[in-house]
Amino acid sequence: MREGPDIARIASLVGDPARANMLNALMGGTALTASELALEAGVSLPTASSHLSKLMEGGLLTLASQGRHRYYGLASAQVAGMIEAIIGVAEAVRPKRVRPGPRDAAMRVARVCYDHLAGEQAVAMLDRLFDRKLLLREDNQIRLSPAGASHFSALGIETHAKARRPVCRACLDWSVRRSHLAGTLGAAILDKIIAEKWARREKDSRAVVFSPTGRQAFERVFLS
Amino acid sequence: MREGPDIARIASLVGDPARANMLNALMGGTALTASELALEAGVSLPTASSHLSKLMEGGLLTLASQGRHRYYGLASAQVAGMIEAIIGVAEAVRPKRVRPGPRDAAMRVARVCYDHLAGEQAVAMLDRLFDRKLLLREDNQIRLSPAGASHFSALGIETHAKARRPVCRACLDWSVRRSHLAGTLGAAILDKIIAEKWARREKDSRAVVFSPTGRQAFERVFLS
DNA sequence: GGAATGCTTCGATGAGGATCGAACCATGCG
DNA sequence: CGCATGGTTCGATCCTCATCGAAGCATTCC
Numbered sequence: 077m078r079e080g081p082d083i084a085r086i087a088s089l090v091g092d093p094a095r096a097n098m099l100n101a102l103m104g105g106t107a108l109t110a111s112e113l114a115l116e117a118g119v120s121l122p123t124a125s126s127h128l129s130k131l132m133e134g135g136l137l138t139l140a141s142q143g144r145h146r147y148y149g150l151a152s153a154q155v156a157g158m159i160e161a162i163i164g165v166a167e168a169v170r171p172k173r174v175r176p177g178p179r180d181a182a183m184r185v186a187r188v189c190y191d192h193l194a195g196e197q198a199v200a201m202l203d204r205l206f207d208r209k210l211l212l213r214e215d216n217q218i219r220l221s222p223a224g225a226s227h228f229s230a231l232g233i234e235t236h237a238k239a240r241r242p243v244c245r246a247c248l249d250w251s252v253r254r255s256h257l258a259g260t261l262g263a264a265i266l267d268k269i270i271a272e273k274w275a276r277r278e279k280d281s282r283a284v285v286f287s288p289t290g291r292q293a294f295e296r297v298f299l300s
Numbered sequence: 301m302r303e304g305p306d307i308a309r310i311a312s313l314v315g316d317p318a319r320a321n322m323l324n325a326l327m328g329g330t331a332l333t334a335s336e337l338a339l340e341a342g343v344s345l346p347t348a349s350s351h352l353s354k355l356m357e358g359g360l361l362t363l364a365s366q367g368r369h370r371y372y373g374l375a376s377a378q379v380a381g382m383i384e385a386i387i388g389v390a391e392a393v394r395p396k397r398v399r400p401g402p403r404d405a406a407m408r409v410a411r412v413c414y415d416h417l418a419g420e421q422a423v424a425m426l427d428r429l430f431d432r433k434l435l436l437r438e439d440n441q442i443r444l445s446p447a448g449a450s451h452f453s454a455l456g457i458e459t460h461a462k463a464r465r466p467v468c469r470a471c472l473d474w475s476v477r478r479s480h481l482a483g484t485l486g487a488a489i490l491d492k493i494i495a496e497k498w499a500r501r502e503k504d505s506r507a508v509v510f511s512p513t514g515r516q517a518f519e520r521v522f523l524s
Numbered sequence: 525g526g527a528a529t530g531c532t533t534c535g536a537t538g539a540g541g542a543t544c545g546a547a548c549c550a551t552g553c554g
Numbered sequence: 555c556g557c558a559t560g561g562t563t564c565g566a567t568c569c570t571c572a573t574c575g576a577a578g579c580a581t582t583c584c
Contacts, residue, residue, distance in 0.1 A: 082390050082394070083314065083320045083323075083324065083383070083386050083387050083390045084314065084315055084316060084317040084319070084320035084321075085390065086386055086389050086390045086393065087311050087312070087313075087314035087315040087320060087386055088311070088312065088314075088315030088316070089311075089315070090307065090308065090311035090312075090315070091308055091311035091312025091313070091314070091315035092308060092312070092541090092542075093308040094542080094543095095308070096307045096308035096311060097308075099307075100307065109560080109561090110560075110561060110562090111560070111561080119542090119543075119544090120543075120544055120545085121544095121560085121561070121562090122543080122544065122545080122546095122561090122562075122563080122564095123542070123543055123544070124561095125561065125562055125563085126541095126542080126543090126562085126563090127542090128562095129562085134393065135389075135392075135393035136389075136393070143551065143552070143560095144550070144551040144552065144559070144560055144561080145551095145560070145561095146560080146561070151393075152392070154388060154389055154392055155389055157385055157388075158382075158385040158386055158388065158389045159307070161381055161382040161385040161386075162307050162310055162311055162382055162385075162386075163305055163307050164378060164381075164382065165310050165359075165360070165378055165379055165382045166305035166306050166307045166309065166310045167305040168359075168376070168378055169310065169358065169359035169360075170305050170306065248378075248381060316571090316572075318572080318573095333530080333531090334530075334531060334532090335530070335531080343572085343573075343574090344573075344574055344575085345530085345531070345532090345574095346531090346532075346533080346534095346573080346574060346575080346576095347572070347573055347574065348531095349531060349532055349533085350532085350533090350571095350572080350573085351572085352531095352532095353532085368529065368530050368531080368580070368581040368582060369530070369531095369581095370530080370531070525584105526583105526584090527582105527583085527584085528581100528582085528583080528584095529580100529581085529582080529583095530579105530580085530581080530582100531578105531579085531580080531581100532577105532578080532579075532580095533576105533577085533578070533579090534575105534576085534577075534578090535574105535575095535576090535577105536573105536574095536575095537572105537573085537574090538571100538572090538573085539570105539571095539572085539573100540569105540570090540571090540572095541568100541569095541570090541571105542567105542568090542569085542570095543566105543567085543568080543569100544565105544566095544567090545564105545565095545566100546563105546564085546565090547562105547563085547564075547565100548561100548562080548563070548564090549560105549561085549562075549563090550559100550560085550561080550562095551558105551559085551560080551561100552557105552558090552559080552560100553556105553557085553558080553559100554555100554556095554557090554558105
């Protein structure tokens, strides 16, 4: 009986430690090769390969072949959002940790969530965008206001809807437990932050570290 | 190897078909007993009990003992949100059938979500109840207005809060991606729809099919 | 008290799937 | 070409865990 989407199938794909590590590594937004992912997950290459084909068949990954390299990446922002949601629950449920390490702290402040910014900074930014009525909250959705459209356009950020991906989307933040901005606009803002060198990505981590002047610039543009 | 929150542990809890069915059943927001959940999942009572203790230990469920009954419910809205996210991916990834069968289409229009109505009809109804100020949106909750109380009372629908179950509750709709009405009021409305023979439940399915005259009556009362 | 109901624990069984070494394809390089 | 590198497939092994019947607690009803 019980028809409907096969949720157990999807969840069990994420439910294996090796696969979970791979997906977690891919949350950084860059596509990785099978060997990199094997290393990341701590399994042998054949094992990793087997997992990867399962994830592919499950529709969670995309594959881009380039010469003899094969780059695996998350299939969609929706998949990334799902993983964030699972991380959020795992985080909430986790037995009280001794103390969050320094890397954890940086992750809480700002990190990459697939292709957009997450963490305290990102949550604060979304709040501020609502306050300034650049974005409007509608039911469970987020919409760009006319004022917002011209504002972002002036910053050199395009806000036209392309393909089927929404411009604005709320994404629940596991560290802050409130929403931050995803969608093409969220991605474009992160692009700008990196392009302007306001912040750089920490090596081998999802953490995003702002420079002192970069932080000022970011706050001036998005938190003022 | 990165040691973040144990996402595999959480995902694997959802990754078993029996447990997934239980969680899915609990998405309605009502707490259920172990035997009801066993039936829902199609497993024996001992098996269900074993799954339930695992879900409890994983922090996904809460337990309320009342006499010899033990009511299991989702631990938090965060857990519900995670399950919704997984459903969303499963839905998006589901192998496109040649064409959505008639039953699938019917499911999208109207279906039972444990004990209340879901689908396009249900989402439209909730919108309309807000428009008419019979229900009020408060924070993330839904409250019955005085006007609403007398309105439903006139229809022969009792709206007194009984036990611990809320009268109104929002439930996210996987097909429409917006909220519909759950809670005792949602259940009572579905009861009325069936009692008035405006619609009947499709055998062995969650689909709810309105008769032509039944649809008119429903629209007059709830969508006008 | 005793019987009935609701649920959990125990024990035995079985199946699925994660794992790795070795062998096998494919691409690029000299 | 032949060799090296990146990746997948195959086969065998092993272990976890889902499952259910039977027995054991707990609570309520008569």
